[in-house]
Amino acid sequence: MILNPYILIKLSESEKRFLIVLFFLIVVVLFVCGLFYEGITRFMARQGEDIGRLMATQVESGYISSLKQFKRNSYRKSRLEFYRQFIKTFIMMIIWFAIYGTVSIFYRHWLDLFDYTSEGFTTLLWKFDYANTPRTTFFGMSIISDWPPLLHKPFFSAKAIPSYLLAVFGIVIIILFVGQVLSYLARTIFIIQHSKKMFTRDLRDYKLSDLSAAPAELQESGVNIPEVKPKEPLPPTNG
Amino acid sequence: MKGLFKRLGQGILFILALPFGIAIFILFSIYAIITFFYTFFSAIPAFFKGENVFGPTELDIAASTRLAEQKLAAQQPPPPPVVQPSTTINLFTVQQPGTEQVPPPQVTYTQSDGVTYRRVTEQEVAALPEETIIDNSEEQK
Numbered sequence: 001m002i003l004n005p006y007i008l009i010k011l012s013e014s015e016k017r018f019l020i021v022l023f024f025l026i027v028v029v030l031f032v033c034g035l036f037y038e039g040i041t042r043f044m045a046r047q048g049e050d051i052g053r054l055m056a057t058q059v060e061s062g063y064i065s066s067l068k069q070f071k072r073n074s075y076r077k078s079r080l081e082f083y084r085q086f087i088k089t090f091i092m093m094i095i096w097f098a099i100y101g102t103v104s105i106f107y108r109h110w111l112d113l114f115d116y117t118s119e120g121f122t123t124l125l126w127k128f129d130y131a132n133t134p135r136t137t138f139f140g141m142s143i144i145s146d147w148p149p150l151l152h153k154p155f156f157s158a159k160a161i162p163s164y165l166l167a168v169f170g171i172v173i174i175i176l177f178v179g180q181v182l183s184y185l186a187r188t189i190f191i192i193q194h195s196k197k198m199f200t201r202d203l204r205d206y207k208l209s210d211l212s213a214a215p216a217e218l219q220e221s222g223v224n225i226p227e228v229k230p231k232e233p234l235p236p237t238n239g
Numbered sequence: 240m241k242g243l244f245k246r247l248g249q250g251i252l253f254i255l256a257l258p259f260g261i262a263i264f265i266l267f268s269i270y271a272i273i274t275f276f277y278t279f280f281s282a283i284p285a286f287f288k289g290e291n292v293f294g295p296t297e298l299d300i301a302a303s304t305r306l307a308e309q310k311l312a313a314q315q316p317p318p319p320p321v322v323q324p325s326t327t328i329n330l331f332t333v334q335q336p337g338t339e340q341v342p343p344p345q346v347t348y349t350q351s352d353g354v355t356y357r358r359v360t361e362q363e364v365a366a367l368p369e370e371t372i373i374d375n376s377e378e379q380k
Contacts, residue, residue: 027247029250030247030250030251030254031243031246031247031250032250033253034246034248034249034250034253035246037249037253038249057299057303060302060306061302061303061305061306062305063298063301079274080278080293082271082274082275083274083293084293086271086275087275177268181264181267181268184267184271185263185267188267
């Protein structure tokens with residue numbers, strides 16, 4: 001007796017629609033993640049090649065003669081490049097904290113940036129009650145079946161204006177910090193990966209017996225020429 | 240379609256590698272901040288000594304100088320070729336009309352300084368006045 005699997009799996013119409021939506025949702029999430037992967041890979045590759053700009057003068061002049069010397073100089077250059085980039089972000093961070101402290105002095109308490117009722121930047125966002133998210137049982141698993149209940153709708157609060165500005169400023173600082181650390185990481189990876197290639201030579205295809213480009217006297221000297229056995233005379237063949 | 244599957248594969252890879260990536264990023268961020276403060280605090284005593292930590296090192300200056308010299312040497316025109324002193328010999332024959340005997344070829348010598356000497360015949364020597372002829376045989380005696 002052959003069992004038809006379609007008999008075993010009985011899906012209601014809503015479950016079928018749910019499965020289709022779930023499938024497309026997974027595809028979209030994977031696609032967006034793929035775009036992120038591609039973007040980060042390209043960004044890091046471009047930033048890693050920045051070592052070429054930093055070390056070009058020293059390498060082209062011929063003063064770099066060993067792997068150790070190259071690594072020491074390139075790590076130093078990379079560190080100083082990170083310092084040059086990050087010093088601006090660091091000053092921005094200090095300014096951010098200074099503004100935050102000043103606003104808190106005026107408010108007479110530490111400003112709560114995540115307060116969604118009056119003074120935080122989350123007053124402009126939706127607030128969901130994630131703890132009471134509706135769930136349903138699907139093939140024995142408890143999964144989310146609907147949007148969570150809405151606790152708060154976005155509204156503009158004059159008291160939260162410093163929070164809005166600080167939030168935008170903070171996001172810019174975070175993006176700069178992440179980009180600069182990723183650049184530093186990419187340069188370090190580039191040095192580790194590519195520095196050895198500069199001082200090693202691939203000898204897999206190198207033929208010691210190939211003297212075609214050598215001078216004539218060296219070719220006639222017999223140096224490095226493989227021994228060739230004299231051909232034995234072939235026995236005469238009839239016809 | 241192939242590109243779409245490749246992108247979805249990259250997405251799966253991204254999701255799988257994300258926790259490790261975040262961990263590496265956080266650790267490296269700590270390292271980067273430590274190196275930042277190390278550079279910052281090492282620059283303070285150097286500043287009071289009159290040194291510049293962020294300026295070019297001696298190696299940078301030497302490398303730049305060498306590259307500039309190489310560039311300058313490449314821009315200069317090559318030296319003119321050395322001209323060796325040479326002698327040009329022109330041989331040509333002048334056919335005299337009405338004579339059966341072929342005259343000897345007229346030979347001229349042109350030195351590198353531009354002076355041209357011509358080989359003379361016996362008749363031309365005989366036609367010269369005696370005062371102009373210097374006999375070396377008498378001096379040798």
